[in-house]
Amino acid sequence: MKRLVVNKYGGPEVLQLxxxxxxxxxxSKLRIKVKNIGVNFADSLIIKGRYQERPRPPFSPGLELSGEIIEIGKKISNFQIGERVIGIAKYGTYTEEIIMPAENVYKIPDEMDYVTAASFPVAYGTAHGAISWKGKLKKKQTCLILGAAGGVGLAAVEVANAFGAKVIAAAGSDNKCEICIEHGAAYSINYNTSKIRHQIKEIAPNGVDLVLDMVGGEPAEDALKNLAWEGKYISVGFASGIIPKISANRLLLKSSYAIGLYWGQYAFINPTLIGQSFDDLIQLYLQKKLKPLVGKVFKLEEAAFALDYLLSRKNTGKIILNCN
Ligand SMILES: NC(=O)c1ccc[n+]([C@@H]2O[C@H](COP(=O)([O-])OP(=O)(O)OC[C@H]3O[C@@H](n4cnc5c(N)ncnc54)[C@H](OP(=O)(O)O)[C@@H]3O)[C@@H](O)[C@H]2O)c1
Structure with missing residues (x-):
C-alpha cells in the first residue's frame, strides 16, 4: 500500500510516495480502503508547518476521504464491512488505506458517488457550520461570501441559497463569478476588477446580514464596513495570506458581531454535532439542492500538482485525489 508523506516541511514538492x-x-476503530481524498487549502499549510495543527514529520497530510469499510474494531457495532463512508481527520488521509476512530466516520447514501463524497465533508461541513450554527442565517437575509468559487465558498453559496437567503458571491474572475451564479448566487462581484465596497452598497443598501470570509485582506475589511444592523462577520480563513483588521467602533455602530469558526476542531470536540450537520446536508443533497462541483481529479501520486493547481487559483469547487 502507498501513502504520501512529508519528511520535512516545505511546498507541495516535498510530498514523497x-x-x-x-x-x-x-x-474502537475502522479500517477503510480509501477511494478518494479531498484536497484542501489547509493541506498546503500543514505541509509547510504553518497550520494550527503542526504534526512533526514524517506525517501524511489530508483532512478528508471517502472509502469502504474493510475491517471493524471489536467494540464497534454501528458499522458493517462493505459500507460506503466519509471520514475526517486532523491529518493523514493522503493514503490508500487508513485506520480511523469510528466517531469520525459517517455513512453516505447510495446516491452519492465516491468522488462527490470526498468533496463533501470539509467544504459543506464548514459552510453549514458557518451558516447554520454560527451565522443563524434566516430566509431572505443577505449573505456575502468571499472566495465564493473555492471549495468552501461554492458549498457556502449552495447552502445559503438552500436556506432561502439572497446570496452575493465575491470571487476573483468573471468566469468564477458566473459559476457562482450557476450554483445559486443572486449577485456576484469580481473583487479583482471592481471595488467590492461600492458594489455591496449598490446590491444591499442596508448592509449585509452575514459575511463568510475565506479570503481575508482588503475584501474582508470592505465587507466589515458594510455589515447590516446586527450583522455577523464570520472569519473562516485567510487564503490571501492577509489577516484582516476588525475595528471595534464599526462593530459598535452596527451592533454587529465578529465571529471565528474553526470547524475542523468541532469535528473532534463534538463529532455528534458534525454528524447532525452531515445528516442535514445529505438531505439537501438528496433533494438536489446541493450540486457539489469537482473541478479536477488527480491521482494520489499527483497530489503535489493538485496542490499547485489549487494555489494557482485556477480551480473552481473542489480538487479530488483518486486512489483506484
Ligand atoms: N476555519 C475552518 O474550519 C476552515 C475550514 C475549511 C477551510 N478553511 C480555510 O478557508 C479558506 C478556503 O479554503 P478552501 O479549501 O475552500 O480553499 P480553495 O478551494 O483554494 O479556495 C480559496 C479561494 O480563496 C481565493 N484566494 C484569494 N487569494 C488567494 C491566494 N493568495 N491564494 C489562493 N487562493 C486565494 C481563491 O479565489 P479567487 O481566485 O476567486 O480569489 C480561492 O478560490 C482557506 O484559508 C482554508 O484554510 C477554514
Whole structure:
C-alpha cells in the first residue's frame, strides 16, 4: 500500500510516495480502503508547518476521504464491512488505506458517488457550520461570501441559497463569478476588477446580514464596513495570506458581531454535532439542492500538482485525489 508523506516541511514538492505495511487496528476503530481524498487549502499549510495543527514529520497530510469499510474494531457495532463512508481527520488521509476512530466516520447514501463524497465533508461541513450554527442565517437575509468559487465558498453559496437567503458571491474572475451564479448566487462581484465596497452598497443598501470570509485582506475589511444592523462577520480563513483588521467602533455602530469558526476542531470536540450537520446536508443533497462541483481529479501520486493547481487559483469547487 502507498501513502504520501512529508519528511520535512516545505511546498507541495516535498510530498514523497512511500510503501507501508498493514496497520494494526484498535477496538474502537475502522479500517477503510480509501477511494478518494479531498484536497484542501489547509493541506498546503500543514505541509509547510504553518497550520494550527503542526504534526512533526514524517506525517501524511489530508483532512478528508471517502472509502469502504474493510475491517471493524471489536467494540464497534454501528458499522458493517462493505459500507460506503466519509471520514475526517486532523491529518493523514493522503493514503490508500487508513485506520480511523469510528466517531469520525459517517455513512453516505447510495446516491452519492465516491468522488462527490470526498468533496463533501470539509467544504459543506464548514459552510453549514458557518451558516447554520454560527451565522443563524434566516430566509431572505443577505449573505456575502468571499472566495465564493473555492471549495468552501461554492458549498457556502449552495447552502445559503438552500436556506432561502439572497446570496452575493465575491470571487476573483468573471468566469468564477458566473459559476457562482450557476450554483445559486443572486449577485456576484469580481473583487479583482471592481471595488467590492461600492458594489455591496449598490446590491444591499442596508448592509449585509452575514459575511463568510475565506479570503481575508482588503475584501474582508470592505465587507466589515458594510455589515447590516446586527450583522455577523464570520472569519473562516485567510487564503490571501492577509489577516484582516476588525475595528471595534464599526462593530459598535452596527451592533454587529465578529465571529471565528474553526470547524475542523468541532469535528473532534463534538463529532455528534458534525454528524447532525452531515445528516442535514445529505438531505439537501438528496433533494438536489446541493450540486457539489469537482473541478479536477488527480491521482494520489499527483497530489503535489493538485496542490499547485489549487494555489494557482485556477480551480473552481473542489480538487479530488483518486486512489483506484
Ligand atoms: N476555519 C475552518 O474550519 C476552515 C475550514 C475549511 C477551510 N478553511 C480555510 O478557508 C479558506 C478556503 O479554503 P478552501 O479549501 O475552500 O480553499 P480553495 O478551494 O483554494 O479556495 C480559496 C479561494 O480563496 C481565493 N484566494 C484569494 N487569494 C488567494 C491566494 N493568495 N491564494 C489562493 N487562493 C486565494 C481563491 O479565489 P479567487 O481566485 O476567486 O480569489 C480561492 O478560490 C482557506 O484559508 C482554508 O484554510 C477554514
Amino acid at each position: 512511500e510503501n507501508f505495511d498493514k496497520l494494526k487496528i484498535e477496538e
